[in-house]
Amino acid sequence: MQIRLNGRKNIYEEIVDEYERYIRAGALQEGEKLPSCRTLAMELGINPNTVERAYAELERRGLVKTLPKKGAFVCGAETSSLRDEARRQLTALKNAGAGKDELLSLIEEIYSDGGKKL
Numbered sequence: 001m002q003i004r005l006n007g008r009k010n011i012y013e014e015i016v017d018e019y020e021r022y023i024r025a026g027a028l029q030e031g032e033k034l035p036s037c038r039t040l041a042m043e044l045g046i047n048p049n050t051v052e053r054a055y056a057e058l059e060r061r062g063l064v065k066t067l068p069k070k071g072a073f074v075c076g077a078e079t080s081s082l083r084d085e086a087r088r089q090l091t092a093l094k095n096a097g098a099g100k101d102e103l104l105s106l107i108e109e110i111y112s113d114g115g116k117k118l
Contacts (some may be wrong), residue, residue: 003044011046015054016061022065023074034064034072 003015021030058064066072
């Protein structure tokens with residue numbers, strides 16, 4: 001996969017956008033290893049800290065998982081889509097007036113049901 005920088009955004013945002021596009025399009029499959037921060041930084045001629053920041057954002061979005069001393073691996077768009085949907089639903093409940101304690105109580109109830117389907 002080639003990352004193209006066009007200079008329209010911050011460099012780390014461009015890296016995030018490119019990898020997110022590749023993952024969601026299926027060009028990068030779950031379990032695939034991304035280039036090391038140093039390798040990608042050398043290819044792009046940028047600071048490795050910029051790549052680290054991009055990978056951290058991809059991990060925050062649920063698209064990759066970083067394993068110490070092993071690298072960054074694709075988690076898959078499905079996991080990310082589920083997280084995005086959960087975030088949208090929780091935001092909707094919050095905006096509808098549900099309190100934090102109420103939502104946390106609901107989450108506890110779901111996780112403590114012994115695996116039963118609702």
